Amino acid sequence: MDMLQVEQKWRDKWEKDKLYSFDKSRIDKKYYVLEMFSYPSAAKLHAGHWYNYGPADSFAKFKRMQGYEVFEPMGFDAFGLPAENYAIKTGIHPKDSTLKNIETMEEQLKKINGSFDWDYEIKTCTPDYYRWTQWIFLQLYKNGLAYRKEAPVNWCPSCQTVLANEQVLDGSCERCKTTVIRKNLTQWFFKITQYAEELLQDLDKLDWPAKTIAMQKNWIGKSVGGEVEFALENGGNFRVFTTRADTLHGVSYVVLSPEHPLVNKLTTEDCKKAVENYKDMCSKVSEIDRMSSTREKTGVFIGAYAINPINNKKVPIWIADYVLYSYGTGAVMGVPSHDERDFAFATKYNLPITRVISNPNGNDDLPYCEYGVLVNSDEDNGLTSEQAIIAILDRLEKMGKGGKKVNYRLRDWLVSRQRYWGCPIPIIHCEHCGDVPVPEDQLPVELPYNVNFTPDGKSPLAKCDEYINTVCPVCGRPAKRDEDTLDTFVCSSWYYLRYPDSKNNKQAFDPEIINKMLPVDKYIGGAEHACMHLLYARFFTKALRDLGYLKFDEPFTSLVHQGTILGPDGFKMSKSRGNVVSPDDIICKVGSDAFRLYLMFGFSYIEGGPWNENGIESITKFMDRVERIVKSAYSNKAVDKELTKQDKELLFVLNSTIQKVTADTEIFSFNTAIARIMELVNALYKYEQVEDKNYKVFQDACYKLILLLAPFTPCFAEELHEQIGEKGSVLNKNYPTAETKYLVKDEYELAVQINSKNRDKIVVPADSDNKTIIEIAKNSDIIKKQLEGKTIVKEIVIPKRLVNLVVK
RNA sequence: GCCGAAGUGGUGGAAUGGCAGACGCGCUGGACUCAAAAUCCAGUGAGGGCGACCUCGUGCGGGUUCAAGUCCCGCCUUCGGCACCA
Numbered sequence: 001m002d003m004l005q006v007e008q009k010w011r012d013k014w015e016k017d018k019l020y021s022f023d024k025s026r027i028d029k030k031y032y033v034l035e036m037f038s039y040p041s042a043a044k045l046h047a048g049h050w051y052n053y054g055p056a057d058s059f060a061k062f063k064r065m066q067g068y069e070v071f072e073p074m075g076f077d078a079f080g081l082p083a084e085n086y087a088i089k090t091g092i093h094p095k096d097s098t099l100k101n102i103e104t105m106e107e108q109l110k111k112i113n114g115s116f117d118w119d120y121e122i123k124t125c126t127p128d129y130y131r132w133t134q135w136i137f138l139q140l141y142k143n144g145l146a147y148r149k150e151a152p153v154n155w156c157p158s159c160q161t162v163l164a165n166e167q168v169l170d171g172s173c174e175r176c177k178t179t180v181i182r183k184n185l186t187q188w189f190f191k192i193t194q195y196a197e198e199l200l201q202d203l204d205k206l207d208w209p210a211k212t213i214a215m216q217k218n219w220i221g222k223s224v225g226g227e228v229e230f231a232l233e234n235g236g237n238f239r240v241f242t243t244r245a246d247t248l249h250g251v252s253y254v255v256l257s258p259e260h261p262l263v264n265k266l267t268t269e270d271c272k273k274a275v276e277n278y279k280d281m282c283s284k285v286s287e288i289d290r291m292s293s294t295r296e297k298t299g300v301f302i303g304a305y306a307i308n309p310i311n312n313k314k315v316p317i318w319i320a321d322y323v324l325y326s327y328g329t330g331a332v333m334g335v336p337s338h339d340e341r342d343f344a345f346a347t348k349y350n351l352p353i354t355r356v357i358s359n360p361n362g363n364d365d366l367p368y369c370e371y372g373v374l375v376n377s378d379e380d381n382g383l384t385s386e387q388a389i390i391a392i393l394d395r396l397e398k399m400g401k402g403g404k405k406v407n408y409r410l411r412d413w414l415v416s417r418q419r420y421w422g423c424p425i426p427i428i429h430c431e432h433c434g435d436v437p438v439p440e441d442q443l444p445v446e447l448p449y450n451v452n453f454t455p456d457g458k459s460p461l462a463k464c465d466e467y468i469n470t471v472c473p474v475c476g477r478p479a480k481r482d483e484d485t486l487d488t489f490v491c492s493s494w495y496y497l498r499y500p501d502s503k504n505n506k507q508a509f510d511p512e513i514i515n516k517m518l519p520v521d522k523y524i525g526g527a528e529h530a531c532m533h534l535l536y537a538r539f540f541t542k543a544l545r546d547l548g549y550l551k552f553d554e555p556f557t558s559l560v561h562q563g564t565i566l567g568p569d570g571f572k573m574s575k576s577r578g579n580v581v582s583p584d585d586i587i588c589k590v591g592s593d594a595f596r597l598y599l600m601f602g603f604s605y606i607e608g609g610p611w612n613e614n615g616i617e618s619i620t621k622f623m624d625r626v627e628r629i630v631k632s633a634y635s636n637k638a639v640d641k642e643l644t645k646q647d648k649e650l651l652f653v654l655n656s657t658i659q660k661v662t663a664d665t666e667i668f669s670f671n672t673a674i675a676r677i678m679e680l681v682n683a684l685y686k687y688e689q690v691e692d693k694n695y696k697v698f699q700d701a702c703y704k705l706i707l708l709l710a711p712f713t714p715c716f717a718e719e720l721h722e723q724i725g726e727k728g729s730v731l732n733k734n735y736p737t738a739e740t741k742y743l744v745k746d747e748y749e750l751a752v753q754i755n756s757k758n759r760d761k762i763v764v765p766a767d768s769d770n771k772t773i774i775e776i777a778k779n780s781d782i783i784k785k786q787l788e789g790k791t792i793v794k795e796i797v798i799p800k801r802l803v804n805l806v807v808k
Numbered sequence: 809g810c811c812g813a814a815g816u817g818g819u820g821g822a823a824u825g826g827c828a829g830a831c832g833c834g835c836u837g838g839a840c841u842c843a844a845a846a847u848c849c850a851g852u853g854a855g856g857g858c859g860a861c862c863u864c865g866u867g868c869g870g871g872u873u874c875a876a877g878u879c880c881c882g883c884c885u886u887c888g889g890c891a892c893c894a
Contacts, residue, residue, distance in 0.1 A: 342894085
């Protein structure tokens with residue numbers, strides 16, 4: 001079969017017939033299959049895109065044939081840094097390059113022969129989309145979920161710009177290799193932390209890969225403990241967070257993070273110079289370096305003291321950069337005897353180390369970081385750690401000096417970017433009125449085209465006078481627009497909500513429609529988004545629910561990550577390695593169906609693996625085999641006949657194939673599903689050699705074979721479907737279901753084991769009881785011989801599988 | 809350091825505690841052919857035996873079980889993620 005021609009033929013026909021058009025009248029049967037949309041890169045569609053979209057689309061087609069009204073939209077995550085960097089290098093405007101890349105990719109995507117309904121296409125960089133991104137920003141802002149504050153960011157002193165974490169490699173700017181420093185800038189944040197607990201709890205409701213759930217749990221990082229208030233000599237106080245209140249009696253110092261606001265107030269005159277030097281040193285260390293646990297702990301004494309509320313002991317106050325201002329209270333208590341970091345710190349600076357928890361094993365080594373029994377702890381002596389944590393925090397609470405507290409590692413999401421190619425932030429800064437939201441009827445705030453985005457330390461939009469200068473919507477006086485753009489992850493946090501109502505120019509989406517179409521039933525994409533996109537999207541869904549727009553709690557009920565296809569050398573495909581396999585070259589040779597089928601058969605879908613050249617030929621061979629057997633089956637007239645043994649055997653294989661393929665496809669185990677189909681084809685070839693064939697059975701099996709193949713090789717199946725004289729699209733036919741009457745066997749083959757070693761095989765009638773089976777087993781010649789002179793001590797029968805005789 | 813996943817023939821990869829290696833690639837042999845290609849059929853974990861068969865075999869070491877790739881304990885290696893979170 002000339003697949004290239006066949007594929008073109010059906011692609012055209014399907015487009016003409018609008019085969020993949022979503023039928024809104026069948027919304028009650030909807031099945032929303034979503035593949036993560038892609039970034040329109042100049043590098044075109046690569047094997048990774050194909051591996052995501054091809055098999056996922058087969059799943060969508062499978063659902064369609066099962067009678068669901070499948071909604072499978074496609075679009076582009078079109079804002080972002082690569083286009084801007086490309087523009088800086090080449091001078092080609094990001095908008096122009098992006099739109100051009102989208103055009104190319106649309107053409108390539110069509111060659112996948114996916115069930116995409118292009119009427120619902122989204123491009124996040126177009127005003128009709130980002131207008132609503134801005135609208136959502138304003139809803140979050142108006143409800144206290146978006147706020148502005150000063151925060152440390154990665155700053156490249158040479159490029160004079162802020163860098164995203166991903167642009168910092170080993171503490172240096174990826175472009176100029178200059179050491180990145182931290183700098184405080186006023187930035188927009190989304191209050192994702194407000195949802196920390198729900199984001200954590202609801203993970204249990206999701207049909208998601210366990211790995212991804214674990215990653216999100218870690219990322220949210222719930223930590224149950226308490227706060228302890230330390231008084232200052234001058235009358236003030238501050239709090240520390242701890243999970244080990246049981247060790248409170250062993251505090252020998254406290255540490256504030258260098259950025260803690262109390263540091264300047266408390267530092268004594270004679271310590272000022274050392275403290276200033278230390279803070280200066282810290283600011284030069286990147287956040288990434290600072291967060292490394294292998295770094296030696298450093299710090300300085302600030303000259304002041306704090307009072308331990310439980311025993312009124314006076315302890316020195318230090319600052320150290322291992323204490324993070326952004327976690328907990330930005331201050332910790334130092335208990336060197338029971339914490340490794342504190343132990344290292346105290347040893348280095350000669351601070352006292354007092355044991356307050358005894359080791360039940362009697363071992364005296366310090367630090368001892370497990371739970372135990374309290375010692376040297378006054379009235380708390382003898383309590384276990386578990387008891388003491390509760391007792392001490394209760395007591396502190398009664399004293400008004402602390403109590404139970406839960407902390408999360410999750411931080412609020414910093415969404416400002418000092419970049420051009422992104423969604424403008426719809427806020428106006430007015431000297432008189434403060435931060436003023438752009439009135440909703442004035443959205444979108446359009447991204448201006450003529451902007452100088454060469455990096456020079458200022459946000460590109462700040463240099464565009466006609467953009468930045470505006471009037472305050474409240475007082476009418478001159479004011480300035482926010483000069484930053486939004487992180488592109490903001491755009492992708494709600495696109496799945498826009499798809500089903502993508503042409504709506506009055507609302508971001510019609511809640512009426514969205515609440516019927518969502519949540520997404522099956523979401524397919526890379527695992528690299530576990531703690532970014534997938535978390536942000538969950539947050540948006542919950543926030544929009546609480547604002548009254550959505551009636552569901554989670555956006556993606558079920559999630560699947562595809563693996564990664566590596567180059568033939570086993571390394572990740574990359575231009576620099578020269579190991580990139582081009583999908584275009586392959587589909588030009590063997591066609592899109594064969595390429596898709598190879599991707600689905602050659603790898604375990606969730607694992608991926610290295611590309612293998614010769615595998616693809618075996619797939620075209622298989623397709624040829626299918627074509628030949630189908631032709632053979634339809635070469636004779638089908639007549640009703642009584643079923644022979646061989647007919648029944650074929651029917652058994654056919655129906656068990658249907659059963660297994662259905663079950664495997666459901667769980668994305670495509671390689672085994674296709675293996676089962678190959679087995680069916682092998683059985684058909686065996687049947688072809690039967691003298692007295694029943695062409696009715698033969699043809700029925702081949703017809704169902706075509707249906708089974710349709711989701712995996714849509715054009716190929718469609719062509720065969722037409723060739724055997726069927727009307728309409730194969731994709732509109734019902735997916736076959738197994739007829740259980742053909743799955744009943746008259747007899748079974750069982751293995752016979754002696755002492756768990758295979759010794760023989762027997763065939764027994766299907767209705768034999770265990771006793772009969774054992775008799776048959778014992779009567780086999782081989783077994784008889786093996787049993788000579790031995791005593792049977794146990795007889796085990798596993799129906800339909802084996803008999804095991806345990807002998808002495 | 810912590811969390812997660814994985815380790816099976818020459819190879820990609822299969823196996824609700826129940827016949828390890830499905831299916832495919834490769835290889836070997838046969839049929840067809842003057843020959844080749846294509847196709848079809850058969851074989852293909854290792855070792856031993858003329859043979860029916862026997863022994864060993866799922867990273868390593870133990871264990872539970874009639875039975876372990878699968879469950880438990882202790883390791884090794886690889887990959888992914890997090891990493892001074894108090």
